Amino acid sequence: MDALTLTRHILQTNLQLDAVSSFQRDTALLGAIPEFNSLTITSILASIEDETGCEIYDDEISGEIFESVGSLADFIEAKMS
């Protein structure tokens, strides 16, 4: 599974919104989607760890990762390798 597909899959699991299937790289997340709050971010980080078997450290967590679908996919891609 490529990083963008996995990103959509993780967003779908954690947001459960119909719109996720049409999310593109430039779709804005944090600050743009009302459901995207601290609890959602926490769940997404846990999903990334479960799906890729990686560990995410606190100092890696920043607002930039969650700016858009593309920035999140880039982060996930880096954690997959």
Next chain:
Amino acid sequence: MKTSAQFIGATGQQIFTLSFQPESAAKAQFVYVPPFAEEMNRCRSWVAGQSRQLAQRGYGCTLFDFRGTGDSDGELINSSLASWFDDMALAVTTVEDAFQQPVILWGLRSGALLAWHYTVRHPAKVDQLLLWQPVLSGQNFVRQLIRQRIAAGLGRERAAESSDQIKAQWLAGQAVEIAGYPLGGELMVELQSLEITPNPASTQIPVTWLEHVSEQSRPFPIPTAKLLDKLKVAGHSVNAQPFCGPAIWQLNERDENFEIFKLMGDIYS
């Protein structure tokens, strides 16, 4: 089906219980151990729905709130692992005395972690364990709570806080507010010590483990799969089954998950 609500326990330390019972004698009694904080509230109606289904199929179900949560007495900030274990013991013993039927301890998320440890401590009190999407490790669970606080600061004009700073506050006995819940240091430090691991004290108690997967064909998450192998090797009898559908404990939007009801109906016929 009969539904009844009552407070049990000593004055000032009572826990709220909600009981769903079939019209005739039940086959067994489920005692539900709830998850923590926001997860507890998100799962309330889901679990009540499941309890009604179980009662229609001839099983009794008793739900309770830990002290310091829900409708029970006490403040969350004063909760400790010891008070939570006492609450579980009170709920189990009350159900045991009232019905004299096998007890199935049913834990969801962190409630599953607590139910596992209650069973290890009191194997004679529990006939079967039912774990829904268990939290495997208290350490990871507390890490998720800390992350919520860090995540809440993202994109805001606020000094970034590290997990070490938050942990230091807990170790110093201070409470830290996370997503609206004042969490005391003692409870958090104690929670970190809990983990689901094989234990010879409870190997004779059958475990039903329901794990969420996004699609039926997908494997269990790696940490869960590894732990299930370890439990089986150690002699635990675990029936692990996947379920799909919305992850109710994670969703801020109200949703339903009927897939688990169907699976439960097949297991507890």
